[in-house]
Amino acid sequence: MSCPTLIDFEASCLPEYGQSYPIEVAVARTDGSSRAWLIRPAEQWRYWDWSDEAEALHGISREMLEAEGLPPAQVLSEMAAFIEDCPVYADADLDQYWLEVLCQAVHAKLPFPVHYLGEFLREHGFTRPQVVAALEEAKRRLPKEHLAREDAKRLALxxxxLVDGEVS
Structure with missing residues (x-):
């Protein structure tokens, strides 16, 4: 099973601290395949907010984004191609928001909806103890946090x- 796909963004700051924009996005499938992109800031984000606290968490600097980030349109296109027809889930509604901000920057429609991961878990009848056990095991195997590429892989794992019945 390679679907569903899990998505995670890192941003310039959390929305409660200002007008934030996406700086990294990652998508991971349950088969272990994943992709991650640094996002070069769009021109319209030039005066949006940046948080030193957020930078300290994810370790992505403005200089890194300028040097290594890809244009938003390219990120959006490559991400949509990787996802194909898989349903996309996130563990926070902020991921949908940052996808919308990314699309608005390039005047594009949303390429896919982002569903709340809790919906998937509920639909498949997983219990809270099962989910907690799966998250703990995934964190044990993939302990790095606050990096979109690691967070998406951990959620997919x-x-x-859960789906493979490896936790009870």
Missing amino acids: AVKL
Whole structure:
């Protein structure tokens, strides 16, 4: 099973601290395949907010984005191609918001909806103890946090552990 796909963004700051924009996005499938992109800031984000606290968490600097980030349109296109027809889930509604901000920057429609991961877990009848156990095991195997590429892979692993019945 390679679907569903899990998505995670890192941003310039959390929305409660200002007008934030996406700086990294990652998508991971339950088969272990994943992709991650640094996002070069769009021109319209030039005066949006940046948080030193957020930078300290994810370790992505403005200089890194300028040097290594890809244009938003390219990120959006490559991400949509990787996802194909898989349903996309996130563990926070902020991921949908940052996808919308990314699309608005390039005047594009949303390429896919982002569903709340809790919906998937509920639809498949997983219990809270099962979910907690899967998340703990995934975190044990993939302990790095606050990096979109690691967070998406950890969520995909947790879903795989649940679907495969590897946690009880």
